[in-house]
Amino acid sequence: MSGQGERLARAGLSRCAEPEDLAVEAALGVLGAERLWDIVRGSAASQEERHVVEAALLERGAREASAAAGLATLRERLRGRAAEADPVRDLENVARLGGGLLLPGEEGWPLPLNDLGPGAPVALWWRGARPPVAEPGGWLGVVGTRDPTAYGLHVTSVIAGGAAAAGAVIVSGGALGIDAAAHRAALESGPPAEAGRPLVTACVLAGGVDRLYPASNARLLQHLAREQLLLSEHPPGCAPTRWRFLSRNRLIAALGAGLVVVEGRWRSGSLSTAHRAAELGRWVGAVPGPVTSGTSEGPHRLIREGAAELVVRPEDALGAIGLLRGASPPRQEALPGLAEPSPIDGLSEPEARVFEALPRRGVTSLDRLVLAAGLAAGEALGALHSLLARGRAERRDGGWARTRH
Amino acid sequence: MSGQGERLARAGLSRCAEPEDLAVEAALGVLGAERLWDIVRGSAASQEERHVVEAALLERGAREASAAAGLATLRERLRGRAAEADPVRDLENVARLGGGLLLPGEEGWPLPLNDLGPGAPVALWWRGARPPVAEPGGWLGVVGTRDPTAYGLHVTSVIAGGAAAAGAVIVSGGALGIDAAAHRAALESGPPAEAGRPLVTACVLAGGVDRLYPASNARLLQHLAREQLLLSEHPPGCAPTRWRFLSRNRLIAALGAGLVVVEGRWRSGSLSTAHRAAELGRWVGAVPGPVTSGTSEGPHRLIREGAAELVVRPEDALGAIGLLRGASPPRQEALPGLAEPSPIDGLSEPEARVFEALPRRGVTSLDRLVLAAGLAAGEALGALHSLLARGRAERRDGGWARTRH
Numbered sequence: 039m040s041g042q043g044e045r046l047a048r049a050g051l052s053r054c055a056e057p058e059d060l061a062v063e064a065a066l067g068v069l070g071a072e073r074l075w076d077i078v079r080g081s082a083a084s085q086e087e088r089h090v091v092e093a094a095l096l097e098r099g100a101r102e103a104s105a106a107a108g109l110a111t112l113r114e115r116l117r118g119r120a121a122e123a124d125p126v127r128d129l130e131n132v133a134r135l136g137g138g139l140l141l142p143g144e145e146g147w148p149l150p151l152n153d154l155g156p157g158a159p160v161a162l163w164w165r166g167a168r169p170p171v172a173e174p175g176g177w178l179g180v181v182g183t184r185d186p187t188a189y190g191l192h193v194t195s196v197i198a199g200g201a202a203a204a205g206a207v208i209v210s211g212g213a214l215g216i217d218a219a220a221h222r223a224a225l226e227s228g229p230p231a232e233a234g235r236p237l238v239t240a241c242v243l244a245g246g247v248d249r250l251y252p253a254s255n256a257r258l259l260q261h262l263a264r265e266q267l268l269l270s271e272h273p274p275g276c277a278p279t280r281w282r283f284l285s286r287n288r289l290i291a292a293l294g295a296g297l298v299v300v301e302g303r304w305r306s307g308s309l310s311t312a313h314r315a316a317e318l319g320r321w322v323g324a325v326p327g328p329v330t331s332g333t334s335e336g337p338h339r340l341i342r343e344g345a346a347e348l349v350v351r352p353e354d355a356l357g358a359i360g361l362l363r364g365a366s367p368p369r370q371e372a373l374p375g376l377a378e379p380s381p382i383d384g385l386s387e388p389e390a391r392v393f394e395a396l397p398r399r400g401v402t403s404l405d406r407l408v409l410a411a412g413l414a415a416g417e418a419l420g421a422l423h424s425l426l427a428r429g430r431a432e433r434r435d436g437g438w439a440r441t442r443h
Numbered sequence: 444m445s446g447q448g449e450r451l452a453r454a455g456l457s458r459c460a461e462p463e464d465l466a467v468e469a470a471l472g473v474l475g476a477e478r479l480w481d482i483v484r485g486s487a488a489s490q491e492e493r494h495v496v497e498a499a500l501l502e503r504g505a506r507e508a509s510a511a512a513g514l515a516t517l518r519e520r521l522r523g524r525a526a527e528a529d530p531v532r533d534l535e536n537v538a539r540l541g542g543g544l545l546l547p548g549e550e551g552w553p554l555p556l557n558d559l560g561p562g563a564p565v566a567l568w569w570r571g572a573r574p575p576v577a578e579p580g581g582w583l584g585v586v587g588t589r590d591p592t593a594y595g596l597h598v599t600s601v602i603a604g605g606a607a608a609a610g611a612v613i614v615s616g617g618a619l620g621i622d623a624a625a626h627r628a629a630l631e632s633g634p635p636a637e638a639g640r641p642l643v644t645a646c647v648l649a650g651g652v653d654r655l656y657p658a659s660n661a662r663l664l665q666h667l668a669r670e671q672l673l674l675s676e677h678p679p680g681c682a683p684t685r686w687r688f689l690s691r692n693r694l695i696a697a698l699g700a701g702l703v704v705v706e707g708r709w710r711s712g713s714l715s716t717a718h719r720a721a722e723l724g725r726w727v728g729a730v731p732g733p734v735t736s737g738t739s740e741g742p743h744r745l746i747r748e749g750a751a752e753l754v755v756r757p758e759d760a761l762g763a764i765g766l767l768r769g770a771s772p773p774r775q776e777a778l779p780g781l782a783e784p785s786p787i788d789g790l791s792e793p794e795a796r797v798f799e800a801l802p803r804r805g806v807t808s809l810d811r812l813v814l815a816a817g818l819a820a821g822e823a824l825g826a827l828h829s830l831l832a833r834g835r836a837e838r839r840d841g842g843w844a845r846t847r848h
Contacts, residue, residue, distance in 0.1 A: 056796065056817045114819035122814075189733055279799045280787060326731030326743060328594055329755045338731060341746060342753045348746045350734045382685060383710075391461065394684045405523075412461045414520035 047075035048141055048161040049125035053273045054078060054116040055160065057285035061112040063156040064094035071160070078116045083109050098156070128273040135248055135274060136263070137165030146170050150177075153318050154292050159271035165247035166267035168237065176361050177240070178206040179294030179315065181308045182216025182301045183333050190301035190333055193325050194219040197298055199227035200352025206361055208239040209293045211286065212259055212268075214252060216300050216308075217241075221262060240267040242293070244286040245278030269293075283307060291315035295359040298349055299324045302336030309336045316345050321358040323349035385430075388413055388421035393430060393440070401437025452480035453546055453566040454530035458678045459483060459521040460565065462690035466517040468561040469499035476565070483521045488514050503561070533678040540653055540679060541668070542570030551575050555582070558723050559697050564676035570652035571672035576642065581766050583611040584699030584720065586713045587621025587706045588738050595706035595738055598730050599624040602703055604632035605757025611766055613644040614698045616691065617664055617673075619657060621705050621713075622646075626663060630671075645672040647698065649691040650683030674698075688712060696720035700764035703728045703754055707741030714741045721750050726763040728754035790835075793818055793826035798835060798845070806842025 048071045055062040065074050068090045077083050083091075088109050095105035104111070132138055140147050140162040146169045151158045164170055180198045182190060194216050198208050202224035210217040221239045228238030241259065245251055247268045250259040262268055271289065272282065287307060291297060291314035299322070302308035315322050324346035327334030340346035349355055382390040388411075395410035396402060402410070408418040422438065425431035432441045453476045460467040470479050473495045482488050488496075493514050500510035509516070537543055545552050545567040551574045556563045569575055585603045587595060599621050603613050607629035615622040626644045633643030646664065650656055652673045655664040667673055676694065677687065692712060696702060696719035704727070707713035720727050729751035732739030745751035754760055787795040793816075800815035801807060807815070813823040827843065830836035837846045 054817065059817075111819045111822065115817060115822065118810075118814040119817060189735070193734060281796055281799050325734060326739075326746075326753070327734075328732055329598060329730060330594070334731075335755075338753055338755050341731075342755070342759075348731070348743055348753070350740075350743050350747070354747075391686055394686050409523040412459070412464075412520060412524060414516045417516065417520065 043072045045129070045139065045141060046125045047071040049128050049139055049273060050075050050120065050123045051078070052160045052163070052271060053123045053125070053128065053276070054119040056281065057159065057271055058157055058288075059112075060098060060100060061091075061095060061108050062116075062160075064098055064100075065091045065109060065112060066160065067156055068094045077109065078113055078120045080117070083113075125273075128275075131274040132163055132165065132247065135165050137163065137247055137268070138169060139163055140170060148293055150295070151289065151292050154288060157288065158292075159289065161271070163247050163270045163273055164267060165263050166240075167265050168267070170240075170267060170269065171237065176206045176359065177209050177294045178355055178359060178361075179209050179290050179297035179311070179320075180216070180220035181210055181290060181297065181299055181311050182220075183303060183306060183308065183336075184213045184215040184217075185333065186215045186219070186301045187327075187331060187333055189327060189331070190216060190325075191219045193327075194300045195223040195226075197223075197300065197325065197349065197352050197355065199223035201356055201361070202228035202238050204352065204356050204361055206356065206359070207237050209290055210239070210241060211283075211290060211307075212241045212243050212251065212255055214255055216302075218255055218258055220300075221258060221266075225261075225266075235265075237267055240269060240293070242286055242289045243268055243270045243278065244272075244282040246270055246272050246274040246276040248274040249276065249278060251278050284310060287311040288314045291320060292318055294320060296321035296323065296355055298322075298355050299337050299340060299346065301325070301327065301331075301333035303332055304335040304339060306336055309340065312340055312346060321355075322346040323355050323358065325349050381430075386421070386424075388417050389425055389430075392418055392421040393425055396431055396438060396440045398440065401435050401439040403437055407438055448477045450534070450544065450546060451530045452476040454533050454544055454678060455480050455525065455528045456483070457565045457568070457676060458528045458530070458533065458681070459524040461686065462564065462676055463562055463693075464517075465503060465505060466496075466500060466513050467521075467565075469503055469505075470496045470514060470517060471565065472561055473499045480525075482514065483518055483525045485522070488518075530678075533680075536679045537568055537570065537652065540570050542568065542652055542673070543574060544568055545575060553698055555700070556694065556697050559693060562693065563697075564694065566676070568652050568675045568678055569672060570668050572670050573642065573672070575645075575672065575674065581611045581764065582614050582645070582699045583760055583764060583766075584614050584695050584702035584716070584725075585621070585625035586615055586695060586702065586704055586716050587625075588708060588711060588713060588741075589618045589620040589622075590738065591620045591624070591706045592732075592736060592738055594732060594736070595621060595730075596624045598732075599705045600628040600631075602628075602705065602730065602754065602757050602760065604628035606761055606766070607633035607643050609757065609761050609766055611761065611764070612642050614695055615644070615646060616688075616695060616712075617646045617648050617656065617660055619660055621707075623660055623663055625705075626667060626671075630666075640670075642672055645674060645698070647691055647694045648673055648675045648683065649677075649687040651675055651677050651679040651681040653679040654681065654683060656683050689715060692716040693719045696725060697723055699725060701726035701728065701760055703730065703760050704742050704745060704751065705730045706732065706736075706738035708737055709740040709744060711741050714745065717745055717751060726760075727751040728760050728763065730754050786835075791826070791829075793822050794830055794835075797823055797826040798830055801830075801836055801843060801845045803845065806840050806844040808842055812843055 091109045092105045095108045178201050198220040208224040210220045224239035241262050247270050250256045297315040299308045324337035324340040391411040411418050496514040497510045500513045583606050603625040613629040615625045629644035646667050652675050655661045702720040704713045729742035729745040746753050796816040813820050816823050
């Protein structure tokens, strides 16, 4: 458990600073949350503090002029919000909602978020049946368009449902369409809803965990808030802005050991999430669809560009994130009815030729067989012998024939 | 023009030897067609001839025993058919059908076939409006299942039709389904059917060019025989056996500068053609489809295994085989209606934040804007200034607002 000062400071900063603010990230890294929060609220920064922030900003590629102005600009930028911030009230609110605030390094903090480096959230607001778990190694992101086809919804339920049934925790946003379908499939296919049911799905919001947006998804989000997990880097009450949706995507990307994009248009939030995941070294998969479908343009683009692996079934994702139990069965065996076995599969070339030379109906003589096979007599006899042994050919009606089935 | 002896020898060998016969390939390479044909018809081979064939077989990886038996076995194997072969009659027959025989190195011999090395056909029987052309640099193979979905047929017509319209020659087999749809699309979309119409589609058969198999495709194949091009490595009268279908696939693979697989099951001839093409260094593409469709299993497998590039539109294939005229337009521009442009595209981070902070309806004050954007006042004003300059924000009703559309 971190100290109360740290807790209030991070709660306050999470209300005032937008995610991925270069100056906040740099100052937080060198000054710590408590000192930064003091400065934002009006405490004078020493010359040394200004210099270390400037150096940190330069190191992270900021231009010299803006690095020099670093701490002063940051302070001016955040002070309006800081004056209105009330972290004590925010913490009370989230507790009343049935949740809490988790700080980096605390027990339960999802370690994969640390892969975001300085871009990791200042803190994580949560709401649900249980706090986040510390090492969500088996989390799988499933994202896609808000406007899916029936095909997209079906595939989402197969992939997310199959993954949840195999023990993965699904992570997605709170949008209509693929996001909602992924949560629903996890709820339906995961371990039964009893006391002690493990977490099956987690929803990362772009606003506060009390902002159940969009309204038409409110019932599902309320259910997730009660029985599963809502996460946000913004305190209760914060509105989901477009900027926050884009930043939120990095959390989905980071939380999953892998990410599957089911449907998404050419340019879409799902694609940005996929690219974020790839940057973090996460495995990324994409489900293809008809090339005539605009909602499959995104997955096809990711696959074409080598940014995602083509995903056909849940096992493709589970295997990639190390959740596949036991050896994967040979793929053709896993698809009964889809294989087109050829009658000459597994035969040597002479065997195949002799088999082909055997008539489909009736019988043939040995001479005609050798001629039709185009083999030397000895070779043809050897091949015929082995076909007999394999039960593929037989002697019948005074001639030679394919075995009847 | 090759000599008449060479012509008769290759015509005869093409009737007696099955494609991809290791011993025939080796003996042909070291003895030449005329001498090999003499030996097959009974002329005694010298000890030296036996030795060079043995050496050639060993070099190509044959086991020692079968290499030593090489020429003798080969002769025994082919002599039955050789006794019945009548190359003069075969040449008369193909001329009567409106075609001819083309030997390697002759004018019109498709040079890409030479990439098959010793596996190149002994000779090429053709039938059509014109003999093959020498350098079919712009040929594109389009293959797929005999049992396609409506989606597969549609995409085939878009891809093959688009490629033919851009000047590609389509090459495929003569099967029902995707093969037939590819030829039909090329006929419909290629240059108009007038005198001097260039070749738009070529069909490679597994039997003789008079064996219009399957019967239900006979009308299309007859049309191709009259106005386009049928090709085979077997003389007229030869039956299409399964072995010959598999060997035939290497010719489709070699003739195209690239190959597109539209639909095919998990194991299918189309996949084998794709692998042949990849072995020859040809570009291979595959069209995805619903993961719920068995006929898209093959393309998905090729893409997953990295054996094929995902193909969405004809340009993907045309670009890969160097037939795309002019620079390829940026892909999002090429897809009007599919892009989901975001209102903050092209904006800097401060601009995006200020734009987001502007209300969707009504106006806001400068103070509220700066607070909502979470920026320093100077930064916010700079960003607002640039939004005004871009026409994205405006002063209205005593406040600040997004520009109305």
